[in-house]
Amino acid sequence: KQGSTLRPSSFCAFQKLGGKGTVSAAGALVPSGLQTWLSPACCPHSNSCRLFYPEDPIKIVRGQGQYLYDEQGAEYLDCINNVAHVGHCHPLVVQAAHEQNQVLNTNSRYLHDNIVDYAQRLSETLPEKLSVFYFLNSGSEANDLALRLARQYTGHWDVVVLDHAYHGHLSSLIDISPYKFRDLDGQKEWVHVAPLPDTYRGLYQEDHPDPAGAYANEVKRVVSSVQEKGRKIAAFFVESLPSVAGQIIPPAGFFQEVAEHIHGAGGVFVADEIQVGFGRVGKHFWAFQLQGEDFVPDIVTMGKSIGNGHPVACVATTQAVARAFEATGVEYFNTFGGSPVSCAVGLAVLDVLEKEQLQAHAASVGSYLMELLEEQKAKHPIIGDVRGTGLFIGVDLIKDEATRTPATEEANYVVSRLKDYYILLSTDGPGRNVLKFKPPMCFSVDNAQHVVAKMDAILTDMEEKMRSCETLRLRP
Structure with missing residues (x-):
């Protein structure tokens, strides 16, 4: 940008072009031929691979706890990285990986204590029914x-998912992710989409007497429609708390009723x-437990936070499902899944969660952050809804209180301004208007106060200077 210091990577690009360039009408320095040099044909990465803050990206070289550091030493507060679950570069996790790497890292065709110990530790966090574990490398592989x-257990093929769902980047998972397939090849005939149980702007909202039952009946209608076509349901896939759909909290009891309809089919x-397991929700270790202690899924998939950045994932299921899978006679094997190093890392993450009491920490800090954000909602009309649990929180920005129209541009502006204060936040939801909080679990009370104070300053300034939507024209 004009007036900014060229970073080393930018300087190399400029030198290769061998020209001084020009200043565009927008005030940006555009070296001669830059667009050609950065075209997909000659750029190291495709335009389909996006960076955060593409207009002014950050080069991150170090992380520690809830902080990231750029090449100039600037410290950024990370409010969105749920992969670094117990904190960036946690010393105990790094040490566990290093020590095991020095001894052995091989595939799981040999006996090794780590994989057995890890499966045992995971089983202690889950309902007894979920007693078989498959280890993999990523959440996409797990799903x-x-x-x-x-499909093997049921002998059926079709899948029911929620609208705006995202379950991974493999071809099989893009097919069951409306968030992705609507921009690609469209909906397959074996995929069936039920309404998102969004009680803020969905079909049944907060004033409905039984939103859980109403949304479950929508799933029932989908199932009945599938059966009328002579098709059969293999599974209902759901994010325990839909994330890219806008940090949604399904009404309690919804899963139980849906499971009844799915099992009946x-x-x-x-x-x-x-996105949400391993204590993030605060009240429970697993987000599906928010629905009630009586609810137990048939299959649970884990990824991201399970390894604190190390590529490890897991599928937990029942003996009955596992036996049906074995009956194919085709072995399941994953070269790196369940390796001694991956399991050492997984065990270390569980140790840190326990020793630092991070689940309870998420509950208390998340509750405090929600209180601060609710105060901002009362002060700033552009905040239409604050929802969440533990350190999984969404702030829904709206253009108009009556229609709840997503304030997309305004949300992007807030995120951009927060970056100026060295705070990293992002947006989600179909309207890209929901500010999402999914920080490392060590995120503190002081961090919460700092972020909300800066949000308050930005929103106050927007109300004074911007008139882009009705909610910014309203005076508190």
């Missing part, structure tokens, strides 16, 4: 395996915990 398990219930 793909869950799909295979469901011969299908299984798959809970995708990849």
